[in-house]
Amino acid sequence: MAVTIQDVAKAAGVSVSTVSRALSSPEMVREETRARVRAVAERLGYRPNLAARGLITGRTANLGVIVPDLTNPFFPSMLKGVQARAREAAHAVFLADSQEDGAQEAGLVAAMAKQVDGVILCASRMTEPQLEEVLGLVPIVFINRAVPARPSVIMDNAGGTRQAVDHLAALGHRHAAYLNGPRSSWTNRERRKGLRRAERHGMKVTHLGPFAPRFEAGQQAADLVLAAGATAVIAYNDVMALGVLARLAERGVPVPARMSVVGCDDISFAAMATPALTTVDLRGEQAGRAAVDTLLNVLAERDGTRRPALESALIVRASTGPAPT
Amino acid sequence: MAVTIQDVAKAAGVSVSTVSRALSSPEMVREETRARVRAVAERLGYRPNLAARGLITGRTANLGVIVPDLTNPFFPSMLKGVQARAREAAHAVFLADSQEDGAQEAGLVAAMAKQVDGVILCASRMTEPQLEEVLGLVPIVFINRAVPARPSVIMDNAGGTRQAVDHLAALGHRHAAYLNGPRSSWTNRERRKGLRRAERHGMKVTHLGPFAPRFEAGQQAADLVLAAGATAVIAYNDVMALGVLARLAERGVPVPARMSVVGCDDISFAAMATPALTTVDLRGEQAGRAAVDTLLNVLAERDGTRRPALESALIVRASTGPAPT
DNA sequence: CGGAGTTGTGAAAAGGATTCCATCATGTGC
DNA sequence: GCACATGATGGAATCCTTTTCACAACTCCG
Numbered sequence: 001m002a003v004t005i006q007d008v009a010k011a012a013g014v015s016v017s018t019v020s021r022a023l024s025s026p027e028m029v030r031e032e033t034r035a036r037v038r039a040v041a042e043r044l045g046y047r048p049n050l051a052a053r054g055l056i057t058g059r060t061a062n063l064g065v066i067v068p069d070l071t072n073p074f075f076p077s078m079l080k081g082v083q084a085r086a087r088e089a090a091h092a093v094f095l096a097d098s099q100e101d102g103a104q105e106a107g108l109v110a111a112m113a114k115q116v117d118g119v120i121l122c123a124s125r126m127t128e129p130q131l132e133e134v135l136g137l138v139p140i141v142f143i144n145r146a147v148p149a150r151p152s153v154i155m156d157n158a159g160g161t162r163q164a165v166d167h168l169a170a171l172g173h174r175h176a177a178y179l180n181g182p183r184s185s186w187t188n189r190e191r192r193k194g195l196r197r198a199e200r201h202g203m204k205v206t207h208l209g210p211f212a213p214r215f216e217a218g219q220q221a222a223d224l225v226l227a228a229g230a231t232a233v234i235a236y237n238d239v240m241a242l243g244v245l246a247r248l249a250e251r252g253v254p255v256p257a258r259m260s261v262v263g264c265d266d267i268s269f270a271a272m273a274t275p276a277l278t279t280v281d282l283r284g285e286q287a288g289r290a291a292v293d294t295l296l297n298v299l300a301e302r303d304g305t306r307r308p309a310l311e312s313a314l315i316v317r318a319s320t321g322p323a324p325t
Numbered sequence: 326m327a328v329t330i331q332d333v334a335k336a337a338g339v340s341v342s343t344v345s346r347a348l349s350s351p352e353m354v355r356e357e358t359r360a361r362v363r364a365v366a367e368r369l370g371y372r373p374n375l376a377a378r379g380l381i382t383g384r385t386a387n388l389g390v391i392v393p394d395l396t397n398p399f400f401p402s403m404l405k406g407v408q409a410r411a412r413e414a415a416h417a418v419f420l421a422d423s424q425e426d427g428a429q430e431a432g433l434v435a436a437m438a439k440q441v442d443g444v445i446l447c448a449s450r451m452t453e454p455q456l457e458e459v460l461g462l463v464p465i466v467f468i469n470r471a472v473p474a475r476p477s478v479i480m481d482n483a484g485g486t487r488q489a490v491d492h493l494a495a496l497g498h499r500h501a502a503y504l505n506g507p508r509s510s511w512t513n514r515e516r517r518k519g520l521r522r523a524e525r526h527g528m529k530v531t532h533l534g535p536f537a538p539r540f541e542a543g544q545q546a547a548d549l550v551l552a553a554g555a556t557a558v559i560a561y562n563d564v565m566a567l568g569v570l571a572r573l574a575e576r577g578v579p580v581p582a583r584m585s586v587v588g589c590d591d592i593s594f595a596a597m598a599t600p601a602l603t604t605v606d607l608r609g610e611q612a613g614r615a616a617v618d619t620l621l622n623v624l625a626e627r628d629g630t631r632r633p634a635l636e637s638a639l640i641v642r643a644s645t646g647p648a649p650t
Numbered sequence: 651c652g653g654a655g656t657t658g659t660g661a662a663a664a665g666g667a668t669t670c671c672a673t674c675a676t677g678t679g680c
Numbered sequence: 681g682c683a684c685a686t687g688a689t690g691g692a693a694t695c696c697t698t699t700t701c702a703c704a705a706c707t708c709c710g
Contacts, residue, residue, distance in 0.1 A: 330697060341698095345699085346698095349698080373696085374695085376697095377698085378696080378697055378698070380696080382698065382699095
């Protein structure tokens with residue numbers, strides 16, 4: 001049915017070895033033969049069977065990506081980066097959504113292991129023992145989770161919240177609330193580190209939560225923030241921040257006149273909210289690209305498997321303003 | 326390095342054929358042998374090499390999905406459905422983002438062809454000739470594009486806009502604007518069909534566009550809608566509708582008091598907007614699941630490859646209200 | 651008790667590509 | 681003109697699994 005290397009060999013009047021070489025190591029075969037073989041291959045529409053190639057080379061030219069939740073736009077944007085970079089490197093992408101479940105993540109890594117050269121594991125919810133289990137199966141690059149002695153791409157989460165704190169302090173805020181994300185989240189712990197900066201400004205920080213990283217949690221939190229008497233709020237992520245914004249609008253609290261709101265991730269909808277949301281841009285798409293590069297470096301046993309955290313940047317929009325007097 | 330079927334056979338003191346049977350056709354091997362083999366396989370952590378299996382069975386247990394743009398939340402939600410259903414059926418998912426480019430789509434199908442049993446092609450931008458090119462390569466199920474005599478999962482786009490028109494008419498609107506999506510879009514043509522319903526209500530419909538299906542286009546369109554004197558607007562999709570909402574807020578036009586806004590897709594952010602967006606729910610996730618079912622039916626040469634359009638439903642929220650008097 | 655039918659297992663082929671090794675023809679240097 | 685290096689090509693082994701075919705042992709029946 002499908003055209004194989006044998007068909008091409010027969011049609012071109014050469015051996016299969018020559019066809020293989022003509023296509024993948026052109027310098028080993030005479031100019032004229034190469035041209036003939038390639039022409040025949042083209043005419044027949046020959047495409048090498050990657051599974052067969054993978055069997056012998058041990059390389060599949062596939063890469064796996066596991067994300068916790070496709071519904072949060074941060075991950076699709078990261079995925080887009082992975083996708084684009086993978087294609088440039090002639091690799092295909094396997095995708096799995098772990099539904100924020102560490103056990104599933106582990107299972108997915110195992111399931112992918114044989115079909116991919118490596119896996120990009122995003123914001124892993126895995127526990128240490130689960131992690132141990134999969135580490136030997138296949139090369140893994142972590143995104144947004146630092147695992148000792150393992151390649152990873154991390155964003156400067158702490159730096160991001162630090163910038164947010166500086167920004168709010170400069171606007172005169174003396175009391176901010178932080179809406180914690182899930183307790184198991186590595187990024188949440190990192191983001192909290194950045195909040196220590198508040199001491200330097202003599203700013204009070206009230207911790208609320210932990211919350212699920214969802215819109216509804218943001219709505220719920222908004223009332224708590226008001227009750228706490230804070231004039232600004234930093235949310236674990238943009239989706240929650242949008243929930244805060246929505247609830248404040250519902251209660252008639254003007255933003256930013258009475259309350260400033262900061263999110264995290266810079267998902268596209270942050271810019272589309274009314275008022276547009278001030279947020280920390282973690283460079284998700286860039287992180288996706290970097291993860292692919294790192295993985296390819298790991299596979300080629302090149303250097304470049306440990307790189308500094310990606311810089312994050314505060315994007316100031318309309319949802320933050322001077323503290324109310 | 327990795328443990329193969331040979332290792333298991335040796336360790337269990339049987340032939341490789343027996344191991345293969347013990348694992349995949351258990352009824353063919355004696356109870357006792359089966360148990361021993363399985364125990365050994367388990368102990369050694371044996372996992373069959375899917376590439377090798379695929380080589381001989383011709384089945385890879387992989388499925389490809391091609392979406393036009395991961396940045397639009399409609400597609401991730403569909404993808405999530407595909408993902409979930411595929412996992413239930415023990416299939417893995419290859420993903421590619423075509424960046425709304427027909428030529429890329431065709432290339433991606435070809436690239437995937439050998440590694441997957443079938444491809445789910447979403448809202449294809451391919452031209453007819455491009456389509457011809459890939460149709461023979463691999464079984465394809467289309468989502469949201471009807472191709473004659475080809476399996477597809479389609480949503481009732483026309484029915485959705487029809488419901489939107491009925492809804493607006495019931496609210497007393499006499500003049501609505503429709504914001505067209507890309508000219509090449511099959512779904513845009515379908516959605517327009519639903520607008521004919523307006524005649525029955527004696528409602529005037531002003532066509533604007535075509536626009537790119539983006540937030541910015543919605544902002545741009547909002548001013549045109551106001552200038553046209555319409556009291557309601559139906560946008561090609563939610564992302565555009567959110568743009569309209571944002572621009573109207575900016576210009577101080579109250580929604581829905583002076584203008585009603587309807588979107589399409591029911592992306593999660595539609596519910597999170599202020600005011601919450603009335604929109605047509607196309608059941609993206611369900612469509613994703615249905616596409617997997619259809620594809621599996623095609624592969625098994627079962628029936629069920631042609632199914633009626635998924636019902637769409639208008640979700641009424643706060644962005645639509647009685648026409649201004 | 652012998653032949654037919656079952657049942658459980660092993661040997662070997664097949665699937666499509668890569669790559670090592672061998673072969674052959676040519677070209678170079680002495 | 682011969683030995684040897686070089687370059688182009690073919691043959692065969694290999695990757696790992698499934699599956700066909702063959703075989704042996706056993707049961708059952710006439």
